[in-house]
Amino acid sequence: MAALHGQQNAFYIPSSVEQEMSKHMFLSLPQEACGVMLGETAAGGIRISRFQPIRNVAPDPLHHFTLDDAEWIRCVFSEPKLIGIFHSHPQTRPVPSLEDLQALPAFAGLLQMYLIGSPDLTSGSRSHMHLNGYLIESSKESQDPAQHVVPSYNLLPVPLCVT
Template sequence: MADLSGQHSEIVLNSLPAEKLTEHTFLHLPQEICGVLLGTTTAGGIQIEQFIPIRNVAPDPLHSFLLNPAEWVPHALNTKQLIGIVHSHPKSNPTPSTEDLDRLHLYAGMLKTYLICTPEPITSTLIIHAYHIVRNMDTGTSRYYLHQAPLTIAQIGI
């Protein structure tokens, strides 16, 4: 049976990590970027409070991402604030690719959210799609899926 708890809850991305994510994405074009998201969960949703870039060590960083294990593992071991990961699709829509879904099981068990972003060069903005990570056990084996979620970018301290 699918674990659908929280799949309709809002994901809030604070403005400072949103700005850092935008800057990092444009700085590394045309390569895909990746990183971890730190924050908190509440009954009302997920609050993303920090974006930490992690070096993309994929063999083909123009078309895929692989979190640098030396940077990723310390975050994976400290799951108190680890809430999700993010990566970019520099030349395509911010929707999960087949490769994204095939590799989701590698880290989905410790995460709640997954962001994919696409740079919009004309306006120098970032299109960001947010997804809840959903665990489905209908087949007798644990499998993870992404369910698109509402995303709000919050202005903090204004």
């Protein structure tokens, strides 16, 4: 499988799904938008098949996102499988904030993929989204003094292939 070398962690996203995410993000402005991706892991990467918007119930939705509990739980047991989380940065670049990283342990064990979108205000069309994809990597190496293994999570940038 030499052709796949270096592509093991690519995310594949149908352009129709990418457009749904973009639309949800723009309709939610100026608030942060959030949702989940459903799909499957396959040879060569992760394939997204659906985007499910979830209500942002954060007290300050201009700068934070909190997934609505009931909608989130419904997705945890859905088919196709819950595979990733999406949220937007209306004012900043689509890279993980310190707060994003600190919130990872709350749900990262269930997910493999982390997507962040931002409106592209330079493109002139006001409807284009910058989308960055990250693989959620867990490292179980950090240990607390009582020798319990504490899971910790990192976000590794991976290429997104819109198909």
